[in-house]
Amino acid sequence: MESILPSSECANGGFPNKNGCTCPPGFKGNKCEHGCGSNTFGIDCTGICSMRQTQCRQMMFCTKGFGCNCPAGYRGDDCTTGLE
Numbered sequence: 484m485e486s487i488l489p490s491s492e493c494a495n496g497g498f499p500n501k502n503g504c505t506c507p508p509g510f511k512g513n514k515c516e517h518g519c520g521s522n523t524f525g526i527d528c529t530g531i532c533s534m535r536q537t538q539c540r541q542m543m544f545c546t547k548g549f550g551c552n553c554p555a556g557y558r559g560d561d562c563t564t565g566l567e
Contacts, residue, residue, distance in 0.1 A: 521545060 493504035497515030506515035511528045519528035524545050532545035546552055553562035 519545070522551075 493499055493506075493515050494512075495507065495510045495515045495518075497504040497506045497510065499505075503513045504515050506512070506527070508525050509519050509528070511517050511519065519525070522532050522545050524530040524532065530545075532550045544552055544554065553559070556565060558564050
């Protein structure tokens with residue numbers, strides 16, 4: 484009988500399974516220790532936000548349905564312009 488990892492071994496809300504951990508959307512890795520990159524989202528980070536060469540860059544983050552977005556209070560191609 485195979486043993487499974489204790490729940491404390493899975494990071495970021497992941498839970499153990501017979502092969503390691505099942506990760507929540509937005510995380511990947513054997514123990515769910517890695518977040519999706521700046522241009523990916525979803526289960527195992529397989530969703531892609533932007534097909535542009537520069538992808539989501541600098542302070543942008545990637546969300547399903549909205550694509551590349553600036554954090555609250557910023558705008559512009561590089562999210563460097565503050566909102567007034």
